[in-house]
Structures are given as structure tokens and as C-alpha cells.
Amino acid sequence: MASALRIAVFASGQGSNFQTLVEATQSGRIDAEIVLLVSDKAKAPVVERAHKAGVDSYVFNPKAYAKREDYELEIAAELERRQVDLVVLAGYMRLLTPVMVDRYAGRMINIHPSLLPAFPGKDAIGQAWNYGVKITGITVHLVDGGMDTGAVIAQKAVEIRNEDSRESLEERIHAAEKELYPEVVSWFAKGRVHVEGRKVSILQK
Numbered sequence: 171m172a173s174a175l176r177i178a179v180f181a182s183g184q185g186s187n188f189q190t191l192v193e194a195t196q197s198g199r200i201d202a203e204i205v206l207l208v209s210d211k212a213k214a215p216v217v218e219r220a221h222k223a224g225v226d227s228y229v230f231n232p233k234a235y236a237k238r239e240d241y242e243l244e245i246a247a248e249l250e251r252r253q254v255d256l257v258v259l260a261g262y263m264r265l266l267t268p269v270m271v272d273r274y275a276g277r278m279i280n281i282h283p284s285l286l287p288a289f290p291g292k293d294a295i296g297q298a299w300n301y302g303v304k305i306t307g308i309t310v311h312l313v314d315g316g317m318d319t320g321a322v323i324a325q326k327a328v329e330i331r332n333e334d335s336r337e338s339l340e341e342r343i344h345a346a347e348k349e350l351y352p353e354v355v356s357w358f359a360k361g362r363v364h365v366e367g368r369k370v371s372i373l374q375k
């Protein structure tokens with residue numbers, strides 16, 4: 171049997187998706203191991219969550235480097251040392267350069283809280299709320315050099331109801347993320363993700 175998929179999660183904030191993924195690997199829902207958390211924010215709650223879960227962290231200060239490529243080269247070396255198979259971005263609020271994007275092409279995914287290509291970038295939930303759309307949702311996609319532009323792997327729609335507040339909408343979007351992200355990661359763990367250009371299909375196995 172092939173050994174479990176080795177995952178690094180990149181996160182800058184609360185880390186609720188990180189937590190869900192840790193639990194899904196520990197419960198066996200995903201045949202994978204989270205071997206590293208990478209964070210650009212030493213004080214982010216996700217760093218404490220990793221500590222509590224016994225997951226190693228690599229925390230760096232972007233301001234200490236002249237350019238993005240410099241810290242990404244160090245991260246890439248850390249990932250190679252730990253033989254990471256899949257990079258999972260979970261609220262990592264930085265664009266990546268070809269240093270990371272080329273090394274992990276087809277093996278680096280992101281979750282974004284809108285139905286891309288609508289509302290890319292920051293505060294996607296707020297953007298959708300202010301626009302007044304009736305349906306928004308979440309997208310899991312491969313990471314390329316653009317801002318939320320990589321090939322779509324999976325999406326889930328979330329309806330905006332009359333009685334919603336921004337907060338209640340946010341809650342349902344976050345709940346949907348906790349369902350979809352572990353499922354997509356499990357597809358990678360089972361080798362079910364087939365990519366042909368922008369067309370991603372999920373193989374039956």
C-alpha cells in the first residue's frame with residue numbers, strides 16, 4: 171500500500187480549516203498526515219492550534235526579507251526536507267511566486283469563500299454581501315501565479331436568504347468549507363484528481 175500523503179498547510183489567521191483538516195487526518199477520514207504548518211504570522215491563532223495538535227510549524231516574518239522569492243526558497247527547502255506531497259492553503263493571505271507555484275504545480279490547492287471567478291481577492295464574503303448576489307459559495311482550486319485564478323477542483327453554492335445577516339452568511343460559508351475541503355484533500359490522498367489544463371476531473375476509484 172502507498173504511504174499516506176504528506177501535507178503542509180499554509181495559513182495566516184484563525185486556522186479553523188487547519189483544525190478541521192488535522193481532525194480529518196487523525197480520525198482516518200483522510201489517509202494523510204499534516205507534517206507542517208507554514209505561517210507568516212507568529213501571533214496567528216493557527217500557530218497555537220498547530221502547537222496543541224503536535225504539528226510542527228515553520229513561522230517566518232515576510233518583512234525580514236527583501237523579496238517574496240527569498241522566503242519562498244526557504245519554505246520550499248523546508249517542504250522538500252519533509253517530503254511534502256501536497257500544499258494546502260487555508261486562509262494564507264499572500265500571493266505566491268513561481269518559486270512555489272512551479273515546484274508544486276498540480277499539487278497546491280486553495281480554498282476561497284466565493285464561487286470563483288466572482289469575488290476574488292480579499293473579503294470575498296463581504297464583496298458578495300455588498301453586491302447583493304442571491305447565490306454565493308466556496309471554491310477549491312489549484313494554485314497558479316494569479317489571484318484566485320487556478321483551475322477549479324470543486325465548488326459548493328450557498329444561498330443568501332432574505333433573513334441573512336453578513337454574520338449568518340459567513341457562518342454557513344465557513345460550515346460549507348469544513349465539509350468540502352477535507353473531501354477534496356481525501357481525493358488527492360486517493361489519487362483521484364486528474365488535471366488536464368483547466369479541466370479537473372475526479373476519477374472513480
Ligand code: GAR
Pocket residue numbers: 181182183184185186187188216260261262281282283291292293294318344347
Ligand atoms: C476561509 O474562509 C478561507 O476561505 C479564506 O480565509 C478563511 C480562513 O479561515 N481564504 C481566503 O479568503 C483566500 N483568498 P480559517 O483561518 O479559520 O481557516
